[in-house]
Amino acid sequence: MSSRANPTVAVLMGGPSAEREVSLSSGRECANALRDAGYNVVEVDAGLDVAARLLEIKPDVAFNALHGKWGEDGCVQGILEWLGIPYTHSGVLASALAMDKERSKAVFRAAGLPVAAGLLASKAEVMARHQMPPPYVAKPNDEGSSVGIYIVDKDANTPPRLADDMPDIVMVEAYVPGRELTCSVLGDRALTVTDIITDGWYDYHAKYDEGGSRHEVPADIPQEIFDACMDYALRAHRALGCRGLSRTDFRWDETRGLDGLILLETNTQPGMTPTSLSPEQALAAGLDFTQLCQWLVEDSSCRR
Numbered sequence: 001m002s003s004r005a006n007p008t009v010a011v012l013m014g015g016p017s018a019e020r021e022v023s024l025s026s027g028r029e030c031a032n033a034l035r036d037a038g039y040n041v042v043e044v045d046a047g048l049d050v051a052a053r054l055l056e057i058k059p060d061v062a063f064n065a066l067h068g069k070w071g072e073d074g075c076v077q078g079i080l081e082w083l084g085i086p087y088t089h090s091g092v093l094a095s096a097l098a099m100d101k102e103r104s105k106a107v108f109r110a111a112g113l114p115v116a117a118g119l120l121a122s123k124a125e126v127m128a129r130h131q132m133p134p135p136y137v138a139k140p141n142d143e144g145s146s147v148g149i150y151i152v153d154k155d156a157n158t159p160p161r162l163a164d165d166m167p168d169i170v171m172v173e174a175y176v177p178g179r180e181l182t183c184s185v186l187g188d189r190a191l192t193v194t195d196i197i198t199d200g201w202y203d204y205h206a207k208y209d210e211g212g213s214r215h216e217v218p219a220d221i222p223q224e225i226f227d228a229c230m231d232y233a234l235r236a237h238r239a240l241g242c243r244g245l246s247r248t249d250f251r252w253d254e255t256r257g258l259d260g261l262i263l264l265e266t267n268t269q270p271g272m273t274p275t276s277l278s279p280e281q282a283l284a285a286g287l288d289f290t291q292l293c294q295w296l297v298e299d300s301s302c303r304r
Contacts, residue, residue: 010059014045017068026272027065073099091304118173135175178253183233195219
């Protein structure tokens with residue numbers, strides 16, 4: 001982070017991923033908050049010319065508000081390392097690991113964290129026959145925000161018919177029933193636990209459409225489960241080597257107690273609007289949205 005009195009922050013947003021619109025919303029909110037905090041802010045829609053734009057702007061810090069491929073998987077982090085521009089959130093390796101569901105699950109298993117049984121199969125295999133006994137979930141191995149998720153019910157006689165834009169390699173994972181819980185980590189501190197209440201699966205529309213879900217912060221759950229979520233989220237953050245802000249998502253089958261708590265994934269670029277899950281949790285922990293964005297800028301560095 002520069003010691004200049006009025007540092008320039010380039011907010012990277014948009015980009016080419018399936019989560020472009022969410023990223024644009026995050027980026028605008030973060031840019032406004034950082035202006036309120038006194039930074040000189042330049043909004044950058046991260047396209048193929050992102051490196052050239054950054055060389056032209058010469059920012060002191062890049063605030064990464066990108067979601068999905070290219071912005072969340074280590075690619076833009078590599079560009080920023082190459083250019084020597086300090087940036088927010090996780091570095092190249094942690095970002096790439098967290099985005100790859102199969103590899104991140106291997107890291108979680110090695111750290112003693114509970115994950116659902118799963119396997120990788122070709123798109124053709126997944127559509128030809130059940131790859132595991134239903135119920136199960138079929139999803140891209142390297143997308144976020146519940147993009148492209150198919151839930152195969154326990155009574156399903158046929159495998160799912162996947163969309164043409166699904167990748168060639170698909171993760172098939174045992175379906176975990178129960179409640180949606182999530183916990184953010186800021187720096188080296190787990191913030192709190194949110195119970196995400198929705199009528200069905202917490203899919204893309206439930207996450208981002210108005211009224212799609214409601215958030216109970218802090219979650220009204222048994223203390224043992226609350227503490228376990230906090231512990232698992234911090235251990236997942238550390239095991240992947242995350243920096244700055246991350247958010248780890250869980251499913252909890254309350255009929256099974258602690259054994260029913262399963263870690264789904266860790267998100268290294270959580271949504272960043274004032275009503276997004278991580279900012280809500282930061283507020284519950286005493287940091288308003290502007291303070292959260294400022295904290296991330298002050299935490300920025302290279303070699304993350």
